[in-house]
Amino acid sequence: MNDISGKIAVVTGGAGGIGKALTKALLAEGAKVVVGDVEEPVLDACVKELSDSGAEVSGRVTDVSDKASVDALADYVYDTHGDCHLLFNNAGVAAPSANVWETTPNDWTWVHGVNVMGVIHGIHAFVPRMISSGHEGHVINTSSGDGGISPLPYQSVYASSKAAVSTLTECLDAQLQMEKTNLRASIFYPSGGMLDTGIWTTARNRPAGLEREVDAGPIPTIEQFKEAANAAGMTLEFQDLDELAKHALAGVRNKQFVIMYGHAETEATLKDRAERIGKGELPFDLATLPMM
Numbered sequence: 001m002n003d004i005s006g007k008i009a010v011v012t013g014g015a016g017g018i019g020k021a022l023t024k025a026l027l028a029e030g031a032k033v034v035v036g037d038v039e040e041p042v043l044d045a046c047v048k049e050l051s052d053s054g055a056e057v058s059g060r061v062t063d064v065s066d067k068a069s070v071d072a073l074a075d076y077v078y079d080t081h082g083d084c085h086l087l088f089n090n091a092g093v094a095a096p097s098a099n100v101w102e103t104t105p106n107d108w109t110w111v112h113g114v115n116v117m118g119v120i121h122g123i124h125a126f127v128p129r130m131i132s133s134g135h136e137g138h139v140i141n142t143s144s145g146d147g148g149i150s151p152l153p154y155q156s157v158y159a160s161s162k163a164a165v166s167t168l169t170e171c172l173d174a175q176l177q178m179e180k181t182n183l184r185a186s187i188f189y190p191s192g193g194m195l196d197t198g199i200w201t202t203a204r205n206r207p208a209g210l211e212r213e214v215d216a217g218p219i220p221t222i223e224q225f226k227e228a229a230n231a232a233g234m235t236l237e238f239q240d241l242d243e244l245a246k247h248a249l250a251g252v253r254n255k256q257f258v259i260m261y262g263h264a265e266t267e268a269t270l271k272d273r274a275e276r277i278g279k280g281e282l283p284f285d286l287a288t289l290p291m292m
């Protein structure tokens with residue numbers, strides 16, 4: 001899609017963090033944006049802030065883990081705008097770090113419900129209508145290098161959810177092309193350094209009924225993480241979220257399947273991974289894993 005101006009875009013989890021940056025970048029390019037987010041006060045504040053500057057943005061409270069809620073979002077988009085050209089399945093959450101045998105059923109139900117089923121619900125609710133419109137369109141699924149490229153072992157719940165997002169998006173784009181539709185799909189890997197977003201306080205979105213069955217202990221804040229890195233003599237590089245979002249839109253315009261910074265480093269990681277798998281080994285070096 002060369003021109004995003006005037007297009008109808010939907011961003012799930014678009015009221016905060018990377019999603020809000022995507023929303024702002026889309027509006028800056030002249031798109032009309034519908035934000036679907038589960039955090040109502042944050043959604044309202046986001047829509048107010050962005051529409052005050054004259055942009056065409058609206059919000060719908062949406063829980064992507066709930067099929068009916070995502071279907072209602074799609075109905076709202078088609079009733080209001082009559083079309084959808086860009087679908088960003090971006091909403092995501094993370095479970096506390098834990099050994100796999102110490103993760104809990106609710107960790108898996110919640111995180112896979114949002115990160116995997118949330119993307120599936122978005123595809124089910126929008127893609128058939130996007131295909132039948134005949135218009136050019138694009139589905140962008142937010143994955144993570146953690147799982148989508150190679151897992152951090154202490155993040156099994158999150159990493160496996162993002163591995164699923166990457167794999168299903170490969171299948172989706174292949175099928176959209178094989179079926180000769182006017183749609184394309186991409187995997188977006190937020191990258192370029194550390195990201196200062198709400199993912200650090202992700203548990204705020206954990207719903208009643210899916211509370212962690214066992215206390216996970218204190219979860220580090222981003223400030224504590226920065227302090228630990230400084231104490232270890234490391235300087236953390238942070239990626240500007242607005243630049244990241246612009247980069248994502250450039251990837252959409254260029255019909256890039258994998259949208260990320262650092263393709264060369266990823267290639268090296270994947271080659272090492274493939275080599276280890278080829279030898280029948282665990283595909284990463286325990287000695288060089290980043291800190292928790």
Ligand SMILES: NC(=O)c1ccc[n+]([C@@H]2O[C@H](COP(=O)([O-])OP(=O)(O)OC[C@H]3O[C@@H](n4cnc5c(N)ncnc54)[C@H](O)[C@@H]3O)[C@@H](O)[C@H]2O)c1
Nearest residue numbers: 013016017018037038039063064091092144195197198199
């Ligand atoms: N922050 C990172 O380091 C990083 C790295 C790679 C990938 N990601 C991915 O980027 C995406 C955005 O995360 P972020 O870092 O901006 O975090 P964030 O917490 O700032 O943003 C997530 C947004 O999703 C919303 N949300 C949560 N649960 C939802 C639900 N059930 N239904 C609808 N909306 C829901 C939140 O309210 C929030 O607005 C996620 O998919 C995340 O996994 C983040």
